[in-house]
Amino acid sequence: xxxxxxxxxxxxxxxxxxxxxxxxxxxxxxxxxxxxxxxxxxxxxxxxxxxxxxxxxxxxxxxxxxxxxxxxxxxxxxxxxxxxxxxxxxxxxxxxxxxxxxxxxxxxxxxxxxxxxxxxxxxxxxxxxxxxxxxxxxxxxxxxxxxxxxxxxxxxxxxxxxxxxxxxxxxxxxxxxxxxxxxxxxxxxxxxxxxxxxxxxxxxxxxxxxxxxxxxxxxxxxxxxxxxxxxxxxxxxxxxxxxxxxxxxxxxxxxxxxxxxxxxxxxxxxxxxxxxxxxxxxxxxxxxxxxxxxxxxxxxxxxxxxxxxxxxxxxxxxxxxxxxxxxxxxxxxxxxxxxxxxxxxxxxxxxxxxxxxxxxxxxxxxxxxxxxxxxxxxxxxxxxxxxxxxxxxxxxxxxxxxxxxxxxxxxxxxxxxxxxxxxxxxxxxxxxxxxxxxxxxxxxxxxxxxxxxxxxxxxxxxxxxxxxxxxxxxxxxxxxxxxxxxxxxxxxxxxxxxxxxxxxxxxxxxxxxxxxxxxxxxxxxxxxxxxxxxxxxxxxxxxxxxxxxxxxxxxxxxxxxxxxxxxxxxxxxxxxxxxxxxxxxx
Numbered sequence: 001x002x003x004x005x006x007x008x009x010x011x012x013x014x015x016x017x018x019x020x021x022x023x024x025x026x027x028x029x030x031x032x033x034x035x036x037x038x039x040x041x042x043x044x045x046x047x048x049x050x051x052x053x054x055x056x057x058x059x060x061x062x063x064x065x066x067x068x069x070x071x072x073x074x075x076x077x078x079x080x081x082x083x084x085x086x087x088x089x090x091x092x093x094x095x096x097x098x099x100x101x102x103x104x105x106x107x108x109x110x111x112x113x114x115x116x117x118x119x120x121x122x123x124x125x126x127x128x129x130x131x132x133x134x135x136x137x138x139x140x141x142x143x144x145x146x147x148x149x150x151x152x153x154x155x156x157x158x159x160x161x162x163x164x165x166x167x168x169x170x171x172x173x174x175x176x177x178x179x180x181x182x183x184x185x186x187x188x189x190x191x192x193x194x195x196x197x198x199x200x201x202x203x204x205x206x207x208x209x210x211x212x213x214x215x216x217x218x219x220x221x222x223x224x225x226x227x228x229x230x231x232x233x234x235x236x237x238x239x240x241x242x243x244x245x246x247x248x249x250x251x252x253x254x255x256x257x258x259x260x261x262x263x264x265x266x267x268x269x270x271x272x273x274x275x276x277x278x279x280x281x282x283x284x285x286x287x288x289x290x291x292x293x294x295x296x297x298x299x300x301x302x303x304x305x306x307x308x309x310x311x312x313x314x315x316x317x318x319x320x321x322x323x324x325x326x327x328x329x330x331x332x333x334x335x336x337x338x339x340x341x342x343x344x345x346x347x348x349x350x351x352x353x354x355x356x357x358x359x360x361x362x363x364x365x366x367x368x369x370x371x372x373x374x375x376x377x378x379x380x381x382x383x384x385x386x387x388x389x390x391x392x393x394x395x396x397x398x399x400x401x402x403x404x405x406x407x408x409x410x411x412x413x414x415x416x417x418x419x420x421x422x423x424x425x426x427x428x429x430x431x432x433x434x435x436x437x438x439x440x441x442x443x444x445x446x447x448x449x450x451x452x453x454x455x456x457x458x459x460x461x462x463x464x465x466x467x468x469x470x471x472x473x474x475x476x477x478x479x480x481x482x483x484x485x486x487x488x489x490x491x492x493x494x495x496x497x498x499x500x501x502x503x504x505x506x507x508x509x510x511x512x513x514x515x516x517x518x519x520x521x522x523x524x525x526x527x528x529x530x531x532x533x534x535x536x537x538x539x540x541x542x543x544x545x546x547x548x549x550x551x552x553x554x555x556x557x558x559x560x561x562x563x564x565x566x567x568x569x570x571x572x573x574x575x576x577x578x579x580x581x582x583x584x585x586x
Contacts, residue, residue, distance in 0.1 A: 147177035
């Protein structure tokens with residue numbers, strides 16, 4: 001399938017993408033890819049910078065709002081503590097409520113003292129607004145410092161947080177009869193000894209809460225939402241999208257920011273458990289980034305138009321002269337007569353046309369030279385055949401020497417000539433490159449006989465093989481160079497060579513000797529340089545031949561590995577994949 005798709009793609013390139021189209025496509029790609037890459041990198045960089053800037057501004061605003069509200073709540077707690085039973089005003093209130101049997105003047109004096117102390121507390125705390133004592137059982141109130149609206153029920157205000165016996169409400173509309181501003185309020189139980197339904201109710205200053213909510217330094221259209229300790233919306237400037245008395249979306253996941261109904265929101269949890277959320281429409285949040293993106297898009301369109309125009313100019317300068325050049329080539333290919341060369345008014349193309357004319361002359365000269373060389377090569381082949389020695393003549397001559405040695409009782413010469421005759425017969429008489437393990441081992445034995453007669457020291461060679469591997473096909477002259485390596489690299493008296501041929505999933509051949517060993521540099525030269533073995537006295541076939549032969553015959557399926565330790569010996573491992581047994585052509 002992949003090959004079919006590849007062919008279809010190539011056919012499309014050749015059949016449909018003309019030079020004109022390729023010039024335009026390549027020019028556009030070379031122009032637009034860097035521009036698009038830079039644009040994307042710039043977009044994500046600016047997006048990250050602007051996002052961090054906006055988020056940092058929102059988080060900074062939330063931190064300031066949280067700090068201001070915590071200070072406000074702390075101030076409410078402090079003032080309510082003075083008005084509770086533990087404070088001086090609380091004890092006087094208890095005394096007043098239990099003085100029903102006293103004289104009116106005394107009660108008037110007590111109430112006046114209470115109002116004076118309340119006035120002093122509210123005066124020393126200018127952020128405090130409406131302050132009063134609330135009696136829950138009969139929903140009445142007393143000692144208020146300002147007018148109170150009708151239907152005063154502080155418990156119905158949106159609860160923000162509740163801890164340490166104090167309930168904090170808001171932001172909500174003030175219960176001051178003469179003001180309609182959002183405030184924060186606190187409702188604290190007075191804990192009188194004789195009454196359990198008395199609470200002190202305190203509101204923040206009329207303008208403080210508004211200034212806190214308006215403290216927005218991000219420059220965006222931010223809105224705020226207050227959540228109680230359970231994540232319920234206690235106050236919302238966007239009641240349509242975030243309704244009061246509902247659970248804020250995403251509160252279960254505990255995320256500090258998120259999106260909902262087209263808004264981006266950022267949440268800040270106070271140390272007291274309540275939360276403030278800053279909400280900004282996505283359109284406002286992305287406004288600056290979208291403006292930058294539109295500018296980049298317009299610039300990209302202008303750049304694209306310019307690229308197309310430049311591609312058209314390039315086609316006009318290159319494609320049209322090439323069309324004329326193509327016509328000249330066709331005319332010159334149809335006959336050997338030199339035609340007039342049209343000028344393109346482009347120096348490079350005019351130079352190319354001149355070079356083409358010279359190339360044509362050189363081609364005809366090359367044709368004549370090749371024809372002459374072919375005639376000479378044929379003459380050399382005939383001459384080589386005339387001087388070539390007939391292998392049968394050489395082997396017959398050695399056979400004659402063999403019988404002469406037998407007749408004259410020259411046993412060593414007889415043995416030497418017989419082994420040499422067999423080895424040359426294997427070398428010269430074999431057709432093709434394939435042999436068998438058995439034939440390779442037989443040729444190896446003849447080679448070792450020659451070497452044992454030649455050297456003036458004794459060495460021992462042991463050959464072990466599996467019977468089932470004997471008929472397995474193998475390239476010619478694979479074993480002999482491996483054993484020859486042991487002879488030429490430090491083998492001396494009492495030398496030992498062991499040849500093992502085993503059959504597993506592959507043909508595994510190993511050759512071990514106890515010679516002087518080789519360095520890594522020598523091993524590298526043996527495997528990768530033909531000059532090293534050519535300088536030795538032997539059959540003229542080296543380790544490099546074995547490596548090249550198995551690579552040619554088996555590719556990466558075969559493996560040749562040499563392990564050697566200086567002063568101890570060398571081990572050669574050759575693994576060959578199994579091939580089908582070929583018929584013997586001897």
